[in-house]
Each structure stands twice: as C-alpha cells, then as structure tokens.
Amino acid sequence: MSETHISDIASHSGQDITIKGWLYNIRSSGKLMFPEIRDGSGIIQGVVSKKDVDERVWNDFQRLTQESSIIVRGKVREHPKRPGVFELDVADVDIIQIAEPYPITPKEHGIEFLMEHRHLWLRSQRSYAILKVRAEVVRAIHDYLDSNGFVLMETPILTPAACEGTTTLFEVDYFDEKAFLTQSGQLYNEATAAAFGRVYTFGPAFRAEKSKTRRHLTEFWMVEPEIAYMDLDGLMTLSENFLSYIVQRVIEKRAVELESLGRDITKLESVKPPFPRITYDEAAKMLDEGHKKGELENAFEYGSDFGSPDETYVSSQFDRPVMVHRYPAQVKAFYMEPDPEDATKALGVDVLAPEGNGEIIGGGQRMVSHDLLVQRIHEHNLPMDAFEWYVDLRKYGTYPHSGFGMGVERCVRWICGIEHIRETVPFPRMLHSIRP
RNA sequence: UCCUGAGUAGCUCAAUGGCAGAGCAUCCGGCUGUUAACCGGAGGGUUGUAGGUUCGAGUCCUACCUCAGGAGCCA
Incomplete structure (x- = not known):
C-alpha cells in the first residue's frame, strides 16, 4: 500500500x-x-x-x-x-x-470570528484556493524576472530613514539607535541597478499609516524591478508584459482554484498587451465627464492625486489594466524625473487594475540630475544626511533608469476577484490587528 | 484620525419597554449513496463593559471597549 x-x-x-x-x-x-x-x-x-x-x-x-x-x-x-x-x-x-469540537462549522461565520481563528480558517477551501493562487503569482513573478535578465537583490528590512519621508514608518530600537522597518527597497535598488543593470527586490514592506480599507495591509509583499537605461515608455512596456505573464500563468495553472472562488475567468483572459496608456490630464478629463454624467459623485480637482473613488472609476472604463502616466510633480515622490516637455509633470506611472480594483503598480523614471535631486530633498524637508549615499549615485556615473513596485496582495486580490485584501495572505497585518 | 453601523447560546441570527428563542455545532437515538445530507430528543445565557431613565431595559439615554463598512494616505 x-x-x-x-x-x-x-x-x-x-x-x-x-x-x-x-x-x-x-x-x-x-x-x-x-x-x-x-x-x-x-x-x-x-x-x-x-x-x-x-x-x-x-x-x-x-x-x-x-x-x-x-x-x-x-x-x-x-x-x-x-x-x-x-x-x-x-x-x-x-x-x-480526535479533535476537540471545531470552532469553524460547515455553516456560515462572520468575518470577526473567522479572523480571530485565522490559524484554523486557513484550512477552508476558500483560503486554500486564494493562497494557492498567491503562491502561483509569486512563482510567476520570479520566473518572469529571472528569465528576462533580472538579478534578485535583497534590500534591507531595517533601515535608518524613510525612503520617501512622507509616510509613517514602524520604529524599532537598533542598539539604542532609531531604525525603521522598510517601506520600499527602491532607493537601494537604484544602487544595485548601477552594479547589475537589471535587478529586482522581493520582500515585505511596512507602512504604519492608519489606513482602514479593503486595499491596505500594514505588512505586505512587494516586488520592485529597477532597470538601468530604461525610460518611462520602456517601463510601461515591461509593466504590461509582466502583468500579462502573471495573469495568463495563473489562468493556466490555477483555473480550478479561480473557479472555486467564482471568478469570471473571461475577465482575466483579456489581460494581454497592449494596455491602454493615458496621461494624467486625459484621466482627469474622464473624471470630469464621469462627474457630469452623474457616474462619479464628487468632482475631481485638477492637480491633486486621484482618490480611491477616482481610481475605481477610471479603471472600470477598461477591460484590462490601464496605465496612467505623467502626474503633477507635486503629488509624486521627490525622486521622480520631471517631464522634459512639461516640468510641472513627473515621469511616473500608476497601473490601475480593471473591475474597479485601483492601483496595483506604481513607478516611474528616476531623477538623473544631482543638483535637482538635492533641491527636491530640501523642498520635501527630508534629512539630507540619510540620503547622502543616494545622492552619491548621481555623482559617480549618474544614469537614466526606471522601476516600479507591485503590491503582491493587491494583485492576488484582483486576480481572485475577492473583496478584501486580508484574505490574500495567510496572516494579515492590519490597523489594530496583529493576532493570530 | 474622521464618518456610519453592529455587538444576544460555541457559531449565524430572532425577540412592540413586559416569560430570552430558532437553525447549525456538541451529546444520545434512527436511516445502505450521502453532498453545508436528513429525521427525533437533550444540554447550553452575567444580552460587549460601566452608569442612568423606568413599576419593569436585550430594547431608551450617556460614556467607554471591540468589530465591520466608507474616507484620507498609499503598493
């Protein structure tokens, strides 16, 4: 036997x-x-x-x-x-x-109860399907990047300062010195990309923001490719090929799991290049028209960043992810390269997943000029000493380069077609929620 | 952090200001093809916490706690 x-x-x-x-x-x-x-x-x-x-x-x-x-x-x-x-x-x-009476019975349960018993809820067929899809997404990410000349570069989780300074970080004691859990490996990757050409980092990221939505975790996994001598258009091409590969791979390998989740696979089959590319200005126009048609409740204020309902509206206009590029520089990170055609715009791109899912990728072309970068760091009131090594990269062979970050859990949420990001990771960490 | 809503049996939920209940789970019994199986029976309660109004509060009021949904911020 x-x-x-x-x-x-x-x-x-x-x-x-x-x-x-x-x-x-x-x-x-x-x-x-x-x-x-x-x-x-x-x-x-x-x-x-x-x-x-x-x-x-x-x-x-x-x-x-x-x-x-x-x-x-x-x-x-x-x-x-x-x-x-x-x-x-x-x-x-x-x-x-012989197991003791099992708390999760075959009948329905509320989310509070299920989250308290996450260690047992993992055994359900629903969790099983979602986490198998997640594992496939992670494999697809590695396979795509590894077979396209990218070198995996782990970047530190303990860091001395904020990558962008704008968001709240988790503070830890590092031998009587203040340190923080990383929110992104990007800045370090700009250094490794100058050494290896095409790199990616894949690891956890931490945000101490008090976000309480179905799109946010305080601890999540992010994959961040960084490519030397790539411009914004090249980055958008990489993004659409990368995402299409992941989605088609999951359809191929995990169709049974997607079906058990009730996912309409035909909505994923259309996820193939090319993805629509629209500028911030074009997206703003869509939002204006949406508001006039009564499909969008609040009017969009030109010049500001998109709110969650705005992203949902724009992404729901397309049958595949849409790439929105050239945002106003002031709403984007300090390291973004200005658009040579219009200095008020930054060469950044957000990829919004369809069916109202919103942003799953954010990235752009990085700043090349040493002097402008120093100026931006001052404008954003960031501590110069923490960024000295980063500024150094602009002294010793500065180079055009681009990269993006994709939130793995947001990607899984979209592919599985589920409401809440908390089910896309075995033990989610959320605002005021760290157990089990 | 702000706005909205909800906390009643292990779970999911009922109960006009007037005797706290049902289904599932658990235990006992029945059934030879069941599919969240079904049928019969039993046990199971400090109604989130602390005050208040009332002859009487699960129900009304106040504060707090927890959770959920949404906003802002972001991947």
Whole structure:
C-alpha cells in the first residue's frame, strides 16, 4: 500500500492507497458513512460500509470529529454517480487525534470570528484556493524576472530613514539607535541597478499609516524591478508584459482554484498587451465627464492625486489594466524625473487594475540630475544626511533608469476577484490587528 | 484620525419597554449513496463593559471597549 496525495488520486484508480490527513466533514446514512478527507493537496470523499469493514474501524469513524487527524487506507474507485470523480473505499483507519469540537462549522461565520481563528480558517477551501493562487503569482513573478535578465537583490528590512519621508514608518530600537522597518527597497535598488543593470527586490514592506480599507495591509509583499537605461515608455512596456505573464500563468495553472472562488475567468483572459496608456490630464478629463454624467459623485480637482473613488472609476472604463502616466510633480515622490516637455509633470506611472480594483503598480523614471535631486530633498524637508549615499549615485556615473513596485496582495486580490485584501495572505497585518 | 453601523447560546441570527428563542455545532437515538445530507430528543445565557431613565431595559439615554463598512494616505 503506497502513500498517496489526494491531488494524484486519478492515477491510482483501482489501487490500495494510504492517505494522511484530516477529517473535513462526515455524513452518515445508517450503515454507510461518507467521510471527506483533506490532506493539503485536495479533498476526497471516503465510503465506509458497515458490512465491509471491521467493527473497530466502523466504531472509530463514528467517534471522529471535524478536523480529527487520521491515516486512512482503502481502494480508489470512480464515484458511481459522478464520472471522473474518485472516492476512497475505506478499509482501515488510524486515529492520530480526535479533535476537540471545531470552532469553524460547515455553516456560515462572520468575518470577526473567522479572523480571530485565522490559524484554523486557513484550512477552508476558500483560503486554500486564494493562497494557492498567491503562491502561483509569486512563482510567476520570479520566473518572469529571472528569465528576462533580472538579478534578485535583497534590500534591507531595517533601515535608518524613510525612503520617501512622507509616510509613517514602524520604529524599532537598533542598539539604542532609531531604525525603521522598510517601506520600499527602491532607493537601494537604484544602487544595485548601477552594479547589475537589471535587478529586482522581493520582500515585505511596512507602512504604519492608519489606513482602514479593503486595499491596505500594514505588512505586505512587494516586488520592485529597477532597470538601468530604461525610460518611462520602456517601463510601461515591461509593466504590461509582466502583468500579462502573471495573469495568463495563473489562468493556466490555477483555473480550478479561480473557479472555486467564482471568478469570471473571461475577465482575466483579456489581460494581454497592449494596455491602454493615458496621461494624467486625459484621466482627469474622464473624471470630469464621469462627474457630469452623474457616474462619479464628487468632482475631481485638477492637480491633486486621484482618490480611491477616482481610481475605481477610471479603471472600470477598461477591460484590462490601464496605465496612467505623467502626474503633477507635486503629488509624486521627490525622486521622480520631471517631464522634459512639461516640468510641472513627473515621469511616473500608476497601473490601475480593471473591475474597479485601483492601483496595483506604481513607478516611474528616476531623477538623473544631482543638483535637482538635492533641491527636491530640501523642498520635501527630508534629512539630507540619510540620503547622502543616494545622492552619491548621481555623482559617480549618474544614469537614466526606471522601476516600479507591485503590491503582491493587491494583485492576488484582483486576480481572485475577492473583496478584501486580508484574505490574500495567510496572516494579515492590519490597523489594530496583529493576532493570530 | 474622521464618518456610519453592529455587538444576544460555541457559531449565524430572532425577540412592540413586559416569560430570552430558532437553525447549525456538541451529546444520545434512527436511516445502505450521502453532498453545508436528513429525521427525533437533550444540554447550553452575567444580552460587549460601566452608569442612568423606568413599576419593569436585550430594547431608551450617556460614556467607554471591540468589530465591520466608507474616507484620507498609499503598493
């Protein structure tokens, strides 16, 4: 009898196998029991027939509770009513533990209760599907970048100062010195890109902002490619190829999981280059018209950054991600290269995911001029000494370069078509929420 | 941080200011193809916390706590 994973069950039809897992649910019908067994790779229905098993096995199954850990032996056979579906004709069981009454029952639960029991909620089929998609997204990110000449560069998580200074950071004690958890690896990547040409960093980022929305985590994962001698147009081309690769890969590998989440896959199939590219001014015009048509409640104030309802409106006008570029310089980060055609604009781009999802990528062309960069650091009242090494990059072979950051959880949320970002990571960290 | 809403059995929810209830889960019993199985029975409560109004408060008032939804900020 070989040990088998439920995901491979179809290739073991007619064979005696062993499954090590947990009891997901059990139904009984007098002298028949139908335990559903979960092993991390899938779920299979067992059939226990009173007349075919030892009395000990029958009695053991009667004692089992939801999520009891068990080792089950039996023969794989096709479901009598469902062609292509396999079930296990159970012969024997070893009980590792009879679980205590399981808090998460097969009925519905509120989100507060589920979040308090996240360590158990992970075993649900919904969490399973989402986190399998997440793992596929992460693999696709690495595969795309690794096979396109990018070198993985880990950047520090403990940092001496803000990358952008504008957002709130988590402070830690670093041997009696103040240090902060990183909010982005970008500035360090501008140094590694000058050494390796094409680099990316992939790691956690931390934001202590008091954001309480379905798009925000305080701890999230971000992938940040940085490319020497690439301009804004090149960056937009990279963005659309990168995102399209990820989405098509998930459709190819995780269609079953997407369907179990009720995702309309046809809405993902259109995610292929080219993505529409519109300027900030064009987006502002769309928002104006949307407001006049009554489709957007609040009027957009030209010159400001897009609010959440604005992003939702613009992104819902397209069937694939839309790239909005050339924002007013004053609403963007200090290191953005000014547009040579219009110095009030910055060569930045945000990629807004469709179906109202909003921003999943933000990036742009980085500033080349030493003197202008120093001026911007002063204008933003940033501590010059913390940025000396960064300014140095503009003294020793300054170079045009571009990069972006993509929030992994936002990407997963969009691909899965789920409402809240908290389900896209095993243990989400949110405002006032750090347990379990 | 601001705005809005909600806290009643382990869970999901009912209860005109007047006896705190149902379904699921748990326990006991029944059923040979069940699919959130079903049928019968049992146990299970400091109504978020602290005050107040009232003959009487789950219900009305005040404060606080927790959670949810939204805004701002951002990936």
